[in-house]
Amino acid sequence: MTNPVKKYPTEPLKCWNEAKSLRTQYYENYLHAHKNGGLRWAGGAWSFSSVPAGLGDDVHSVTGEPYGATIAFHKDFASECHDAVEAAGFPRTLCAYMRNYWGAILLDKFILADGRVIPGYPTPDFIWQDHICCSHGKWYEIVKWLEKKKGKEIPMFCTDVSVGYSLTPPEKFRVDYIVNQLQDGILWLEKVTGRTYNDQLLCDAVWNEMKSTSLWAEVCALNQVIPTPIDEKTMYSLYVIGTLMKHRPECAAFYEKLRDEVQNRVDRGIAAIPHERFRVITDTQPPWGFLKIFRAMENYGVVSLGSLYSFGLIGMWEYQPDGKWIPKPLPSSKPATREEALRAIVEWTLNRPEWAHFYRPELKTQMMKSIVQQWKANAVLLHYNRGCEGLSVHIAENRLGLLKDGIQVFSFEGNMGDEREFDYPGTMARVTAFFESMGLEKLSTEGGP
Numbered sequence: 413m414t415n416p417v418k419k420y421p422t423e424p425l426k427c428w429n430e431a432k433s434l435r436t437q438y439y440e441n442y443l444h445a446h447k448n449g450g451l452r453w454a455g456g457a458w459s460f461s462s463v464p465a466g467l468g469d470d471v472h473s474v475t476g477e478p479y480g481a482t483i484a485f486h487k488d489f490a491s492e493c494h495d496a497v498e499a500a501g502f503p504r505t506l507c508a509y510m511r512n513y514w515g516a517i518l519l520d521k522f523i524l525a526d527g528r529v530i531p532g533y534p535t536p537d538f539i540w541q542d543h544i545c546c547s548h549g550k551w552y553e554i555v556k557w558l559e560k561k562k563g564k565e566i567p568m569f570c571t572d573v574s575v576g577y578s579l580t581p582p583e584k585f586r587v588d589y590i591v592n593q594l595q596d597g598i599l600w601l602e603k604v605t606g607r608t609y610n611d612q613l614l615c616d617a618v619w620n621e622m623k624s625t626s627l628w629a630e631v632c633a634l635n636q637v638i639p640t641p642i643d644e645k646t647m648y649s650l651y652v653i654g655t656l657m658k659h660r661p662e663c664a665a666f667y668e669k670l671r672d673e674v675q676n677r678v679d680r681g682i683a684a685i686p687h688e689r690f691r692v693i694t695d696t697q698p699p700w701g702f703l704k705i706f707r708a709m710e711n712y713g714v715v716s717l718g719s720l721y722s723f724g725l726i727g728m729w730e731y732q733p734d735g736k737w738i739p740k741p742l743p744s745s746k747p748a749t750r751e752e753a754l755r756a757i758v759e760w761t762l763n764r765p766e767w768a769h770f771y772r773p774e775l776k777t778q779m780m781k782s783i784v785q786q787w788k789a790n791a792v793l794l795h796y797n798r799g800c801e802g803l804s805v806h807i808a809e810n811r812l813g814l815l816k817d818g819i820q821v822f823s824f825e826g827n828m829g830d831e832r833e834f835d836y837p838g839t840m841a842r843v844t845a846f847f848e849s850m851g852l853e854k855l856s857t858e859g860g861p
Contacts (some may be wrong), residue, residue, distance in 0.1 A: 417713055417855060418514050420639045420683035427669055431650055434666060436525045443522065443534050451605060454536035454555065456548055457655035458764075460571065462617035462757055463594055464540050465659050466609045467601060471484045474536070476551060478655045479523075480509025483516065484662045484700035484829040492519060494830060507547040508799030508829025510554075517558050538604050539568035540597070544770055545659070545802035567604040570596050575762070577771045582762040590752075590758045598750070611750045617659040619746045620752040622728070624658045627667035629727035629739035634674045635717045636787050638839055639683035640672050644694065644716035645706040646684065655724035687855055689713035690847070692784055692820070694793045695776075695810070696721045696769075696803040697828035702836050709843070712852045717787050720779055721803065724765030735782055745817045766803070773806030777813035784819055791820035793843075799827035822846045 450470030455461070457475040464471055483490050493515025498504065500518055502511060510686045516522060516533055523529050539556065543549035549570045556566050571593045575586040602609050628651060634641055642650075650670060657663045676682075690713055699705070706716055723729070728740040740763070747753035768775035779793060794811055797804045807823075814821050822843060827833035844854075 417687045417689055419686050420688060421681065422683050422686050423669075423677075423725040425642070425646070425670075425673065427666070427673055428649075430666060430669070431653060432525075434653055434662060435649075435656065438472075439524045441475045443524070443530075443609070445470065445472045446534075451538075451607075452534060452536045454539050455541040456551075456565075458544065458548075458761075459540055459542050460594060460597075460757060460761070461540075461657075462614060462621045462659035462753075463597060464601060465617035466611065467605055467607045467616035468610070468613070472654075474534075475656055476513050477509045478652055478741065479516075480512040480526065481652075481697070481700050482831055483512040483523055484508065484517050484831070486523060486529075486704075487701045487831045488829060489521075489523055489527075489529050490515075490701065490829070492521075494566070494832070504830070505798075507545075507551070507801065508827050510519075510547050510551045512829050513551070514554060514558065517555065520562075530789065536566060538601070539566055539570075540601075541568070542571040542573045544767060547802070548813050558655050567600075569600050571597060573761075575772075577762070577767045577775065578765075582759060586762065587755060590762075591754045594754045594758070595750075600861055611753070614750060615747045615753045616661075618757045620661050620664045621757060622742055623664040624654055624667050625726055625760075626739050626742055627664065627671050628654055629729050629737075630671045630722045631667065631674050632718055632727050633737070633739055634671075634678050636690075637678050637759075638788065639681070639688040640691065640715055640717050641677035641682060641684060643684035643706065644718050644722055645703055645720040647718055647722050648698070648703070651722050651726055656799070658726060683835065685710045685713075685715050687713040688715045690715070690791075690850065690852055691787070691789045692716050692791045692793055693780070693787065693789045694719040694795060695780065695807070696795055696797055697800060698795065699826040699831070700828055701831035702834055703828075705836070705840065705843070708840055709847070711854050712844070712847045713855055714847060714852070716793070717789060720765060720776065720783065723783065724779070727761060727765075728762075728763065729765055730763070731782075736786055737779075737782055741774075769803045771806060773809040774813065777810045778816060780810065781817055781819065784814075791822060794821060794823040795828075796823055796825045797828050798825070799829045820850065835850040 447759050453473045457477045493512045496515045496518040497511045521529050539552045548682050638774050729737045730740045747756045824839045
């Protein structure tokens with residue numbers, strides 16, 4: 413008789429409902445901003461969101477990529493968006509998040525965090541974006557065009573951040589290039605909103621953003637232990653708070669509370685899944701309409717610890733001389749002037765791990781190798797994601813680089829935001845065959861093979 417697989421204690425996250433509440437309130441704040449005398453702006457999750465914060469505490473945004481992912485999760489509304497975008501003449505080969513976002517505007521509908529779809533898309537007062545992915549700036553040029561067709565003019569400012577990526581501190585000329593653009597952007601914000609800019613609010617927002625992104629890295633670092641305290645599917649509902657409001661104090665406060673709770677789980681040996689026996693990481697966005705794939709993997713005792721995406725999209729890290737990752741430590745003091753704040757957030761942001769995708773493939777490969785070693789992963793699941801050109805570029809080279817170092821790799825095709833391009837039964841058949849080739853058998857209800 414086969415010995416039963418070890419069973420670890422599990423329990424729900426105590427702060428789970430707070431995460432849901434923050435996300436719900438975020439979209440409600442954007443929706444009702446005008447009614448409450450505030451402003452609305454649109455832009456990406458990587459935009460310098462701490463800069464518009466200098467206009468006041470009543471300025472609310474909706475970040476494009478998380479909004480596109482929310483649509484993708486609710487497949488019925490996503491299907492409506494796909495149809496609307498394709499009927500308007502846009503091809504399926506474009507960024508899936510972008511197409512979902514445009515579809516909501518074309519339908520003149522707005523989806524909330526709980527999946528409720530309401531009539532009337534809440535038009536932003538201005539667009540504040542940055543451009544690193546090939547789609548970022550163009551995304552919002554189309555938004556401007558679609559809104560103009562409805563008789564609404566939206567001013568737009570886009571910051572060029574494509575100055576290259578480095579694992580070391582960026583050179584001064586790279587920082588200056590972006591800081592100068594943001595200085596111009598602040599003058600532009602005052603002009604288009606008619607508000608006087610508040611440098612103290614900027615300094616506070618920059619500090620909150622650095623604190624939030626460092627704390628999220630601390631949370632991810634705790635997943636190095638066995639058993640892992642939180643799994644990647646759970647992390648998707650937690651990292652998203654940073655993609656929505658990384659500059660706000662409630663984000664920093666929540667991540668501090670989350671870090672403390674996850675540390676407590678580590679101290680008590682609380683596991684993400686009860687029968688952890690095989691650890692994997694992924695690479696980029698998952699197929700949001702089919703997150704059940706993670707729960708299906710648990711039937712084999714497989715847990716996904718995270719990914720370069722879930723660790724590095726919002727989390728900020730520092731490479732050590734030995735190649736290890738540590739959460740990026742905060743500066744010794746909070747910025748006190750506009751210049752200090754802008755320079756601090758640009759220097760901080762230019763070391764974002766996820767930006768490596770857009771440059772040299774070996775940078776992404778090396779970072780994934782470091783995660784495999786440091787987080788004790790047994791294999792890497794690579795998503796050949798047709799919905800995101802930016803984070804999938806070079807993925808074949810990444811696969812070869814991992815295999816060359818003897819790392820087990822399972823690759824599958826799909827689309828993070830278009831459910832029509834993901835074969836769930838076929839993918840599950842292949843991934844279960846992969847796990848069985850690793851010597852894993854499906855667990856019984858008693859926890860044994």
